Amino acid sequence: MTAHGADVQDGDGQVEADPRAESKQSVEVPAARDRARAIPEAAVARLAVYLRALSSLAEQDVTTVSSDELAVAAGVNSAKLRKDLSYIGSYGTRGVGYEVSVLIGQIERTLGLTRKHSVAVVGIGNLGHALANYGGFPSRGFPVAALFDLDPDLIGVPVGGIPVSHIDDIVEVCREREITIGVIATPAQGAQEVCDRLVAGGVACILNFAPVVLQVPEHVEVRKVDLAVEMQILSFHVARRQQEATAQSEVDGADLGPPGTGDQVPGDVDSANRMVERL
Amino acid sequence: MTAHGADVQDGDGQVEADPRAESKQSVEVPAARDRARAIPEAAVARLAVYLRALSSLAEQDVTTVSSDELAVAAGVNSAKLRKDLSYIGSYGTRGVGYEVSVLIGQIERTLGLTRKHSVAVVGIGNLGHALANYGGFPSRGFPVAALFDLDPDLIGVPVGGIPVSHIDDIVEVCREREITIGVIATPAQGAQEVCDRLVAGGVACILNFAPVVLQVPEHVEVRKVDLAVEMQILSFHVARRQQEATAQSEVDGADLGPPGTGDQVPGDVDSANRMVERL
DNA sequence: CGTTGTGAAACAATTCACAGCG
DNA sequence: CGCTGTGAATTGTTTCACAACG
Known part of the structure; x- marks a missing residue:
């Protein structure tokens, strides 16, 4: 019904409960499965x-x-x-x-860190550059094995030692290099398309920096890092504190109406949410 | 006892329950406080x-x-x-x-987005650069108003339109420019020191990209974005799936011992965790 | 009628507190 | 004795399901 199987992916917490594991159908394979499942x-x-x-x-x-x-x-x-x-x-x-x-x-x-997980970074903007640049992601364990962008000027240019490939080649390159984890550092618009290609290329795990909710088949795991959301959560806490502080002096009784908390800027949240466009 | 008041900060989930709000002492200010608290x-x-x-x-x-x-x-x-x-x-x-x-x-x-939240970015490495560079963070609402680094070559150089200041000046610059949110994009070693200065400069909210658990007074809110942790969580899910897949064929019965899941690389997790050093 | 808003039930995570053991 | 490991209690979150209502 809702997004078909976008598992754990959760705005912030990402500690979402995860629907699999129910297996209403039968009570199969209880022991071995549970080791990790539990x-x-x-x-x-x-x-x-x-x-x-x-x-x-x-x-x-x-x-x-x-x-x-x-x-x-x-x-x-x-x-x-x-x-x-x-x-x-x-x-x-x-x-x-x-x-x-x-x-x-x-x-x-x-x-599962005893196994190597090859990483592909898609979107070699500022962030993608940053990710690709410290030679080999978390050094050992998560080697960056492929980079993708659509900018013709970037194709073939080595970044962090690896030449950038074109996003049209995602599927084949990912298969060739046995990419396990795809990192999406593209603008929001391209993200779903890129995601689909990564999935088609056999990538089972995606780390998404683009501010969109990705639709993926249920066997694919998505985690999201969302700067705008993080900032807004912090903003909420600032607001709450101020509110508490003022509430402190009024002792009690306030209700709705201008919940004044030092308004200042009309706030262009649209553009706020377009961020990462070229992070 | 434990870290004195490192509130919400949580490795991943960050949806941690938050110790404040108990107020065992008395049942003060219930209404106004609850608006946001609830x-x-x-x-x-x-x-x-x-x-x-x-x-x-x-x-x-x-x-x-x-x-x-x-x-x-x-x-x-x-x-x-x-x-x-x-x-x-x-x-x-x-x-x-x-x-x-x-x-x-x-x-x-x-x-609380009706209020402006000025942001300072500390650590103008690859990531800091990336953050500073798209003119004005989430465009409106979260203007980047200060940048800091310790590299003499960077001081004074404008990045994304704002000249980089020296981290020794964090306290005064943050006060001057009324910084609300500090973003730490430094290597792990410097992070706590930077954090302390931000707090001394009146910053109440911190977004931490450095792979360390920051110690902060309880009135300061910390949120963490941790690439290594994200990757490792994805790794876990890959491992779990493979395990399930193999468990499927064996039907049942397996226990501990070489929990074979295609081991390959010994895995240098230390260096993995040093990442962001120069993200 | 269709959709919201919400108690109540189900589920998940955290904390407590202590038995068990080296 | 001190610290681990864990059931039981608590607290928090999600889902259900339906009454209320424009």
Whole structure:
């Protein structure tokens, strides 16, 4: 009914519950499937954060951490951290803590980081340039293996060591180079078209910087990074605080009507939302 | 105890519940406060998405939408959309739908977009450049009013029309130009220091692209955009799918041990996490 | 009539609190 | 003893389903 299967993709939170997993039809393959399935979306996101904290500890030659220490480093509370870790197994020692290297290994395994994921970046504007430029995305693990744009002046020009291909060749190039993850850094208009081609090229995961809701078949995973949305959420919090502050003095009683919060600019949200056009 | 007040900031989801609002002490200021407070974080994020969809409709001279139509455009289901809209008031007409312009106005008001929010970008590397370069962030509403870096060669050079200042001047420049939102696009190492200065300069909201958990006083709102985390979440989903696929054929029974999912690269996650260093 | 607005139910995530164990 | 791992309680979010209403 709604967008046919645009799974997790969620304006901001992206910790959306995910419709698959219901399998109303039958109760098949319960065990093996659950290994990974059972991990809540929200926990997966945090595992990546823990991994970073752990890597940092490893660099400082720390060999053991307690849930409390790691929790502080990752900016969460220790109960949540322990619960999250419990989803991937029992690798701690009671009374002691976790061995850093073990935890790193287990999280990497869980996140599928033991496998290489070739990345394609589409849209070599400012952002695409930025993404392509630090030699090899997250260095190891996510090598940038293809770049695409439609600007004739860019085709063939190497950016970050990789020559830019034309977006008309997305399908074949993605197949050839076995691209797993597509990053869309194009203006909004082109994004859906690009997305379709990536999907046709066998790409199963898309990271979308364009301010549009992409329609994808359900086997494709989309995550969205949306600058405009982020800014607007921050704006909301500024507004709320001011409101609280003024509410504080009035004590109570206010209702609707000019909810005055220092209006100033009429606000051209259209153009705000056109951003990333040439990020 | 844990990071002193690093509010919403959450690895990925960022739809974290937020500790304030408890006010165990007394049941003060219930009405006025609730107007904004009552809106769930998750809904706020979506309001921004609806706003974009609505702006797009307005551009096409559509004057009225039903919750179903808007829901499709925004990539959510209509029940959620109606519930979200209900948090900001009752602006629909039963049997008809919503007037686009009214809804735009109300969402803008709720998100505090009727006020100008001056933005400072710190770290004029590839990403900072990209951010500064499309003349005036989300065009209206979020003007970029200051840029900072520590590279002597960059100081004074105008980027996107604004000369770069030195990060040592963050505090005074932010005060002068009344910066509301700080965007951190520096390498990880410098990020906390930069953050502290922004806060000292009166900045209440921070959008953080650096892969670190920032420590901030509780009145400061932090949101994080973390490329490495996004990639790793996608990686997880790839892995899960493959697992499911293989589990499908084995029917059942597998357990731990080499959870083979096509291992290939040992994976240098450290460097992966150092990314954005010079995004 | 068709669509909104919303209680109530279902589901998901977080936090609590403590048993269990090295 | 201290810290992990986890059921149970709590809190938050989504979905359902329908009464209200223009």
